[in-house]
Amino acid sequence: MSARALSQSSTASDLISLTKPRLSSLVLITAAGGMFLAPGPLGPVRALVTLLATAGTVGAANAFNCYLERHSDQFMARTRNRPLPAGRMDPNTALWFGLSLAAVSLPALVLGANLLTGVLGLIALLSYVLAYTPLKARTSAAMLVGAIPGALPPLMGWTAVTDMVDAGGFALFAIMFLWQMPHFIAIALFRKDEYAAAGLKSVPLERGDESSRAQVVLYLVALIPMTLLPFQLHIAGTWYLAAAVVLGLGFLGLGAWGFFKHLGKPWARQTFLYSLVYLTGLFAAMTLDRIPRG
Ligand code: HEM
Numbered sequence: 001m002s003a004r005a006l007s008q009s010s011t012a013s014d015l016i017s018l019t020k021p022r023l024s025s026l027v028l029i030t031a032a033g034g035m036f037l038a039p040g041p042l043g044p045v046r047a048l049v050t051l052l053a054t055a056g057t058v059g060a061a062n063a064f065n066c067y068l069e070r071h072s073d074q075f076m077a078r079t080r081n082r083p084l085p086a087g088r089m090d091p092n093t094a095l096w097f098g099l100s101l102a103a104v105s106l107p108a109l110v111l112g113a114n115l116l117t118g119v120l121g122l123i124a125l126l127s128y129v130l131a132y133t134p135l136k137a138r139t140s141a142a143m144l145v146g147a148i149p150g151a152l153p154p155l156m157g158w159t160a161v162t163d164m165v166d167a168g169g170f171a172l173f174a175i176m177f178l179w180q181m182p183h184f185i186a187i188a189l190f191r192k193d194e195y196a197a198a199g200l201k202s203v204p205l206e207r208g209d210e211s212s213r214a215q216v217v218l219y220l221v222a223l224i225p226m227t228l229l230p231f232q233l234h235i236a237g238t239w240y241l242a243a244a245v246v247l248g249l250g251f252l253g254l255g256a257w258g259f260f261k262h263l264g265k266p267w268a269r270q271t272f273l274y275s276l277v278y279l280t281g282l283f284a285a286m287t288l289d290r291i292p293r294g
C-alpha cells in the first residue's frame with residue numbers, strides 16, 4: 001500500500017473510532033429491537049433509512065463527546081489512544097465530522113420515520129453532548145442524565161413504527177434506563193483510579209465501593225420486574241419471560257455475590273461483561289419470542 005493510501009485508511013479508521021463503534025453497535029441493536037417489536041409494519045426502505053439515520057445520530061453524539069473530552073481523555077488508559085488525545089487528528093476535523101453526520105442524520109430520521117422520532121433523536125443528541133458530557137466532571141448524578149440518551153434509541157425504534165410514546169415504548173425505555181446503572185457503576189468500580197486521574201466524578205468516588213455495590217443490587221432489584229413488562233404487555237411471550245427471569249436472576253446473583261463478599265475489581269469487570277451479555281440476550285429473547293400484532 002502506498003504511503004498516501006495508508007494515511008487515508010488510517011484517517012478513515014480514526015473517523016470511525018470517533019463514533020465508538022462497539023458501543024454504538026449495541027445501541028443500534030436496541031433501536032432495531034424497538035422497531036421490530038412495535039406493532040405494525042414500517043416497510044424495509046423506511047426501516048433501513050431509520051436505522052442508518054439512528055446510527056448517524058449516535059455516531060455524531062459520540063464524535064461531539066470525543067471532541068469535548070479531548071483533554072480529559074488523555075488521563076485514562078482506555079481513552080488516551082483515541083485520535084484526538086493521541087494527537088492524530090485536528091479537533092476541528094472531529095467537530096466537522098460530528099456536525100456533518102448530525103446534519104444528514106436528523107433530517108433523515110424525520111423522513112425515514114417521523115417528526116416524533118427525529119425530535120427524540122435531537123433530545124438524545126443534545127442531552128448526551130450538552131448535559132451529560134459537561135456534568136461528568138461535576139457530579140456522579142451525570143450517570144442518571146446520561147442514561148436518558150442511552151435509553152432513547154429503543155423508544156425511537158418503537159416510535160418510528162407507532163408515531164407515539166405508549167406503554168410498550170416506555171417499557172423499553174425504562175428497561176434500558178435501569179440497565180445502565182449496574183453497567184456503569186461496575187465500570188466506575190474497576191476504572192476508579194482512572195476516573196479520579198481524569199477529574200471525573202462517579203458513584204464509587206463520591207460514595208465509596210460498599211455503597212456502589214449496594215446500588216448495583218438495588219438497581220437490579222428494580223430492573224428485573226421492569227423486564228417482565230414486555231410479557232405483561234403482550235409484546236413477547238413465555239420463552240422471553242423465562243429468559244428475562246433467568247438472565248435477571250443471574251445478574252442479581254452476581255451483584256449480590258459482590259455485595260455480600262465485598263468483592264473488588266475482577267468482580268466489577270465480570271459484572272460489566274455480564275451487563276453486555278445480559279442486554280444482548282434480553283433483546284435477542286424479546287425479538288425471537290415476539291408476539292406479532294398489527
Ligand atoms: C449512563 C450510561 C452509560 C455510561 C456512563 C457508559 C459508560 C461506558 C464506559 C465508560 C465504557 C468503557 C468500559 C471499559 O473500560 O472498557 C462502556 C463500554 C461499553 N458500553 Fe456503556 N455506558 C453507558 C450506556 C451504554 C449504553 C446505552 C450501551 C448500549 C446499549 C452501552 C454499551 C456499551 C458497550 C457495548 C461497551 C463496550 C465497548 C467496548 O468494548 O469498546 N453503554 N460504557
Ligand SMILES: CC(C)=CCC/C(C)=C/CC/C(C)=C/COP(=O)(O)OP(=O)(O)O
Pocket residue numbers: 027054057058061062065069079121124125128132146147149150152153
Ligand atoms: C440517538 C442518540 C444520540 C443516542 C445516544 C446514544 C449514546 C451515545 C449512548 C451512550 C450513553 C452513555 C452515557 C455512554 C457513556 O459515554 P461516556 O462519555 O461516559 O464514555 P467515554 O468515557 O468512553 O467517552
